[in-house]
Amino acid sequence: MPRREIISGNWAFAEAMRQINPDVVAAYPITPSTDIPMKFAEFVANGKVDTNFVTVESEHSAITACVTAAAAGARVMTASSANGVALMHEIFPIAAFFRNPIVFGLVNRSLGAPINIHCDHSDSMGERDAGWVHLYCEDAQEAYDSAILAVRLAEHKDILSPVFVCQDGFITSHSFEAVSMLDDETVKSFVGERDADLPLLDVDNPVTYGSFAMSEYYFEIKRQQVEAHRNVLKHYDSVARDYESVSGRFYPKLDKYRTDDADFIVVVMSSASGVVKDVVDELREKGVKAGCLRIRMFRPFPAADVAEVLGKAKAVAVLDRALSIGGTAPLSAEVKSALYDAGAHVPLQSCVYGLGGRDFFPQHAMEIFADLQKGNIRAEERYIGLLE
Amino acid sequence: MAIRLKDYTEKISPLSGGHRLCPGCGAPTAVHQGLMGIDSPLVVVNATGCLEVSTTVYPFSAWRVPWIHTAFENAGAGVSGVEAAYIALKKRGKIDKDIKFVTFGGDGGTYDIGLQSLSGALERGHDFTYICYNNQGYMNTGAQRSSATPRRANATTSPAGTVIPGKLQRAKDLTAIVEAHHIPYVAQTTLFNATDVAEKVKKAVETPGPAFVNILVPCVLFWGIDPALQHEICRLAADTRFWPVYEVENGKWKITYKPKKRVPIEEFLKPQARYRHLFKGDTSKALLEQAQADIEFEWQELLDRCGETWDPAD
Amino acid sequence: MKKEMNSAEMARPKKWQDVPMAGVAFGASAEAVETGQWRSIRPVWDSEKCISCLLCWNQCPDRAILTDENGKVSGIDLFFCKGCGICAHVCPKDAIEMKPEADFPSDSGSR
The missing domain is CATH 3.30.70.20 (Alpha-Beta Plaits)
Known part of the structure; x- marks a missing residue:
């Protein structure tokens, strides 16, 4: 039976994993994602899943085992955060290159140093060119739903790409909220069974994975991955609609909150969008045409759709929860690039907020909107909530 | 389970011709000899290294069996993932064959950068055999020293100079480190006797749980030998006790090849350019004496572990 | 996808679409x-x-x-x-x- 329970984002993701019952999970503990493998270990210990759970000795080995298990033909899931994600960096492009449909619970946490356990997006943003699909969730409900949806997205024959399902560390991962969950049978039939292409364990048709490919073919193989991501943009909505048909919940690539007629739009990802949406409502009551565009899918970046939403606005602010020191913050860079391609010259303020778990309050969002209305827009990046 | 070579000539090696390893390289010989006694379907996991690069120059592959490589430091984790998938898929009725898993790593990928991943895989008890094809240095990047490089050898990052006579440190005793994981089968051998290599690997593969075989293989370029000397150098490595041939079965240490007579270490060192500096100048005699003393010390250590004695006909 | 490919066909891919998924190579193709x-x-x-x-x-x-x-x-x-x-x-x-x-x-x- 479908149920509604008060659980955390991590537990919600772990619940989805239980229902998916993957063939292999290889994981290593790191705050704040540790709850996911811990909870999953309980499921294993109590016979709630029959997954082969591999308790590896590092994140590097976790993702390596996931990659080889997926190449072998298994359905594979794992989770990690921050420095663990950074340690996996070498292997992420290999997963994408092997077209491994791994679903990965990435619980965003700031990348040390200084060591800090709280949320920002510096960990996943470091992996934005790895060839993985990036989905950023607003709350625990979305983390749960995305885990299930991502299995179908990753294993889509025209896609075959690994997927990061990101949620904000502590803010989402450790906060308890009401989450509606599907019954086990519904999830089981929605995800079906993996039908792997060219599985390594097919000993009658031996294949070689991970060849030494020099300048003659390296480029061509990478070009195929570009195509896979173009196919994500093409097929995502149909997978999301399929999920809607079993859950009643539809998750578009872009969460457009009161943007249709908006003059002033704040672009943001993950949990901070809740704050921005509240402020949008407050401003709308005062007659200000405010809107919030939450980017749920960051890779592939739905640039044309973003430009369509923002192109008509009078001013836009982009909120990044990560820096690109010496350059433009990642989300801001993507949005600017999308507007340029669309020939839209919209005044745009780049803002960086929330690093290392710094709180983001409604007052901050209110000030950002106020500056957009006043036309107080600067070329340089602004830092929200910084002691200065 | 004595192996008769004649019975194996009809079998096709999992590694075909057409690979690009150097003429006289020991690595492919270790693969041919090691895997010739295996009857089960195999999946091979390879760490980055000469064997990996030279056998899979895209779009060609010299592997007749399924083969996977991801990176340098993670072959232990790589085989863990494949084996975990096999167990899961078999349990769920999606695979019905009995498949064995063999991992190849050079000494760089095994003694150094891959040690953590190997240790993790051994501790977890996956059912696989790890074969270290040990040529005692980083050959794929141009003969740098590794923790397997023996004392006094010349390597490009421990060159024999006017002040320093090659590598100063003793090689790590990886076989003993692996044995300390209390896995059921550990062995050390070299390409001096194909039957020995084949039997040890066969035993390793057929033993449930993790197994490890450390095979000393010559690198023609780094060792600076005539390519034709592969077998002779390996025989001298065993006969001079430079590379003792032994196995540890469920904690029981046993020397499986005891030279019939005392062969001085010079005979192993002399044909190799990496030891050329030991045969020149005023320090030559002292360095060679030290080399012999190291051999005696390490051999005694091994005899003690095995609870054995050695009485050669001098 | 997998049924259409064999080592002979992939011996020398001519364009990026022809390269097999994941850049796999096929068993013992090096015999050529x-x-x-x-x-x-x-x-x-x-x-x-x-x-x-x-x-x-x-x-x-x-x-x-x-x-x-x-x-x-x-x-x-x-x-x-x-x-x-x-x-x-x-x-x-x-x-x-x-x-x-x-x-x-x-x-x-x-x-």
């Missing part, structure tokens, strides 16, 4: 690679002297020693042989002699 071109000296085998002890077969890095159905040495595969000379060196009966490639101007050993 003639490493015999590397050789500067050539093993010449004397069937009269050979006792088929298989030392050469065992020690050959390139699996270039050919054997017949009875497990007897039957020749040398010059398509793969890189000319290392191990076979001649290990032979207890001097049944293999290494000769300069220059001695075989009209016969490269290619298939």
Whole structure:
């Protein structure tokens, strides 16, 4: 039976994993994602899943085992955060290159140093060119739903790409909220069974994975991955609609909150969008045409759709929860690039907020909107909530 | 389970011709000899290294069996993932064959950068055999020293100079480190006797749980030998006790090849350019004496572990 | 996807769409690679002297020693042989002699 329970984002993701019952999970503990493998270990210990759970000795080995298990033909899931994600960096492009449909619970946490356990997006943003699909969730409900949806997205024959399902560390991962969950049978039939292409364990048709490919073919193989991501943009909505048909919940690539007629739009990802949406409502009551565009899918970046939403606005602010020191913050860079391609010259303020778990309050969002209305827009990046 | 070579000539090696390893390289010989006694379907996991690069120059592959490589430091984790998938898929009725898993790593990928991943895989008890094809240095990047490089050898990052006579440190005793994981089968051998290599690997593969075989293989370029000397150098490595041939079965240490007579270490060192500096100048005699003393010390250590004695006909 | 591909078809992909998924290569496709071109000296085998002890077969890095159905040495595969000379060196009966490639101007050993 479908149920509604008060659980955390991590537990919600772990619940989805239980229902998916993957063939292999290889994981290593790191705050704040540790709850996911811990909870999953309980499921294993109590016979709630029959997954082969591999308790590896590092994140590097976790993702390596996931990659080889997926190449072998298994359905594979794992989770990690921050420095663990950074340690996996070498292997992420290999997963994408092997077209491994791994679903990965990435619980965003700031990348040390200084060591800090709280949320920002510096960990996943470091992996934005790895060839993985990036989905950023607003709350625990979305983390749960995305885990299930991502299995179908990753294993889509025209896609075959690994997927990061990101949620904000502590803010989402450790906060308890009401989450509606599907019954086990519904999830089981929605995800079906993996039908792997060219599985390594097919000993009658031996294949070689991970060849030494020099300048003659390296480029061509990478070009195929570009195509896979173009196919994500093409097929995502149909997978999301399929999920809607079993859950009643539809998750578009872009969460457009009161943007249709908006003059002033704040672009943001993950949990901070809740704050921005509240402020949008407050401003709308005062007659200000405010809107919030939450980017749920960051890779592939739905640039044309973003430009369509923002192109008509009078001013836009982009909120990044990560820096690109010496350059433009990642989300801001993507949005600017999308507007340029669309020939839209919209005044745009780049803002960086929330690093290392710094709180983001409604007052901050209110000030950002106020500056957009006043036309107080600067070329340089602004830092929200910084002691200065 | 004595192996008769004649019975194996009809079998096709999992590694075909057409690979690009150097003429006289020991690595492919270790693969041919090691895997010739295996009857089960195999999946091979390879760490980055000469064997990996030279056998899979895209779009060609010299592997007749399924083969996977991801990176340098993670072959232990790589085989863990494949084996975990096999167990899961078999349990769920999606695979019905009995498949064995063999991992190849050079000494760089095994003694150094891959040690953590190997240790993790051994501790977890996956059912696989790890074969270290040990040529005692980083050959794929141009003969740098590794923790397997023996004392006094010349390597490009421990060159024999006017002040320093090659590598100063003793090689790590990886076989003993692996044995300390209390896995059921550990062995050390070299390409001096194909039957020995084949039997040890066969035993390793057929033993449930993790197994490890450390095979000393010559690198023609780094060792600076005539390519034709592969077998002779390996025989001298065993006969001079430079590379003792032994196995540890469920904690029981046993020397499986005891030279019939005392062969001085010079005979192993002399044909190799990496030891050329030991045969020149005023320090030559002292360095060679030290080399012999190291051999005696390490051999005694091994005899003690095995609870054995050695009485050669001098 | 998987059913359409085999090693012959992928021998030399012409455009990016033709490269197999994940850049996989297929089992033993390297058998098409003639490493015999590397050789500067050539093993010449004397069937009269050979006792088929298989030392050469065992020690050959390139699996270039050919054997017949009875497990007897039957020749040398010059398509793969890189000319290392191990076979001649290990032979207890001097049944293999290494000769300069220059001695075989009209016969490269290619298939």
